[in-house]
Amino acid sequence: MSRKKFKSPSLNYAMLREIVTEIRWMSNYIIKYRAAVMFYVFVGILGTLMGLAGSLASKYMIDAVTQYQPQQLVTTACIFVISGLLGIGFHAVMSRMLARISLKVYQDIYEDVYLKVMEAKWEEIAEFHSGDLLNRLSGDVTTVSKSILGWIPSLLTKTVRFMGSLFILLYYDPWMAAIALCSAPVTVILSRSFLGRMRQFNQKMRAASSRITEFTEESFQNIQILKAFGLIGSFDDKLKTIQKDAMDTSMAYNEFSVKTSTLMSVVGFIVSFISMGWGIYRLWTGYITYGTMTLFLQLSRNLSSDFKALVHLVPSAVSTATSARRVMEVTELPKETIKKEDRLCKVEENEIKKGVELFLSQISFSYRSGQPILTDCSMKVGKGEFVALIGPSGSGKTTLMRIILGLVSASKGQVGVRTISKKIVPLCASTRDCIAYVPQGNTLFSGTIEENLRMTAPDAGNDELIDALKMACAWDFVQALPGGLKFYIGEKGKGLSEGQAQRIAIARAILKKAPVILLDEATSALDEKTGVQIMAHIREKNPNSICIFATHRLSVLTMCSRVYRVENGRIIEEYESCR
Incomplete structure (x- = not known):
């Protein structure tokens, strides 16, 4: 069976250009659900601000304890509790809202893709295996629908928390902010180097998933034939072979992910250790208080983790773009012309x-x-x-x-x-x-x-x-x-x-x-x-x-x-x- 295949470009520029094309295609759905996306972003940013407020409150609360200031302790404790409860509330609202809207978005996109497949020219759609179409409708549409509501809000909320943590650190100690950002160049270099491989792995894993769906669907449709000819054993062997190919691809990606994650973790650990050493030094010399020390450690971790999270949105975008490409391949097939x-x-x-x-x-x-x-x-x-x-x-x-x-x-x-x-x-x-x-x-x-x-x-x-x-x-x-x-x-x-x-x-x-x-x-x-x-x-x-x-x-x-x-x-x- 012939099938349209998307070939991975060798040049990063060409690959990025194609990812941009795929993101533009998804932007049509983002615009359609912009009200939900904006509300989700608004609630997410409020939750992030509550978290930062809680961090500042904890700093002043510790200072109030160490400096024996009961009145300030009560005030900061109240702020800490209120900001914490509000953060929990915002998170609960976001989770509930995301579940409802995600299902609606998924169903709308699923229906849209289903209708476009059904309206495509018969000869065009006949080029695809029905199992592959099902895989695109289920797996790829799910990935795209989740990203429409999740990717942009995550990007904005992580950016707000990153910038908030950075500004607070810069206000109290610019050197601490500089140390906390040491991992940024390494993270950017690694992400750019591994972007192409991420995309290739995602394409291979989606294709392997389609092959399993195709094989399983055909087996179930022809179970009577398989039983009549005694082919269940041989088809089980074929399934094992297909699954092994999928396993090999998945484990190769896992190895790649473990290596990059380990390297990033080592860099993050070194930066955290240096940040802690600098904070201890500043505390030892009396430049900062215990509360400020606690704030430094908390925000430096936030800064490092938020930047890492922002960079990790890149593989998420690559995965989403790969799924978007697979959906685009069927939704952009020539449509039957039906004129009244x-x-x-x-x-x-x-x-x-x-x-x-x-x-x-x-x-x-x-x-x-x-x-x-x-x-x-x-x-x-x-x-x-x-x-x-x-x-x-x-x-x-x-x-x-x-x-x-x-x-x-x-x-x-x-x-x-x-x-x-x-x-x-x-x-x-x-x-x-x-x-x-x-x-x-x-x-x-x-x-x-x-x-x-x-x-x-x-x-x-x-x-x-x-x-x-x-x-x-x-x-x-x-x-x-x-x-x-x-x-x-x-x-x-x-x-x-x-x-x-x-x-x-x-x-x-x-x-x-x-x-x-x-x-x-x-x-x-x-x-x-x-x-x-x-x-x-x-x-x-x-x-x-x-x-x-x-x-x-x-x-x-x-x-x-x-x-x-x-x-x-x-x-x-x-x-x-x-x-």
Whole structure:
């Protein structure tokens, strides 16, 4: 399977430029939720200021104790308690608010990304494995949504605390401030050197996570096959191999992180030791009080830790930018163009009910591989006609249906319908709402039979649902099920046989009351008698509807007025059926 991959740039400038692009993309969401972000920042800064006030209060409280000043002790103790309680309160408010807003932001972004994926051109989105898409929707969207509310507030609150601690130290002892900042140059140099490797590791770990999701999803979807062929053991071995690759990548990043963190910790320890030595010296010489000494030690630690935290926001930004890039890769795929003015249903309803003529004229098509699938193909289907497409598997029958549906576009030729007033409407994504489709395989969704049927006819009454089921030869078994129309269908039609699932899918298509009905091997799981009965019911109830069958069954041909053979990418033979 081919997949769009983002290659890590070798130059830091190019890499930073791409990170800026990704942050700009996220800024659209930040602007959307700016009120929540600003309030979160406001509460965070207030909490930070309360913390600084508590540090100053503790300094004066210790001085009051050592200098025997009871009145000052009571005042500073009250300030210390009040600032501490307010800080706890602000933290609680932030945590509660962040949980609520984060969930809302996550759900909004998830819905936005989901909708953009669904609206992307089918051929573009088909390049991605469904497991990879799920991983991007879950893991990457989670990372982005958390950063939208967390990264900027963290940056601002840490900056405020850093600057506050720095100004207080500068006020009391500039040399102490200078010593506390000694680790800054080392931290900046290390961060710049390791930025590229951080990004590469993040990309590899996200890709490894996607591979695990892809493999697991495919295994669960095909568990029946795995059991039937006794492949569970071999697939478990494959999972171990994939997990080992992910483990190797994760441990390599862990080793990298441990080494950098250890180096930073050693630098921080040296700076803290020097700060303590300087404070002891100043206290020994009588330049500062015990309270000031305590303040120095506390603020120097704050200064060092806040600067380190600010620098550590860089890998967080790298991780977020990597996830943003992966989300951007799917949200910026070309979108299907659906124009209201191109809709077939803009034609008067009565005219559509009288039927249309469908035609393909000299069309050609190739998928991304470049190999021609269809070359100079032409066909026509008159109103009310039943037409069959026959040919070996892979000959292009399903591709023809995708072209009619507007899922893909012919590179050459014309595809359209002609109404009884001779109006020609080109077939594209915009005309899809007037085409009913029953694809190969099980296409039912988890939910009740009624919910599956109403997907194409939300306003249909129960009588209409029953009529459609009768046309699809499905009502007899549906009414015998527990709950009838309310019978719950599991994933991939669990609870029904393949033939029953096909008949419900046909009933769903019938309910759309479309002038064009496409059935791609839609009766493959039915006996010939039932398949013929369904076709006869459709002909009787919808005499003006076009029906195009992609099939390998001879019984279907007897119901068709025209048969086209698709072979080697061409419609090479057309003949009347023996009907």
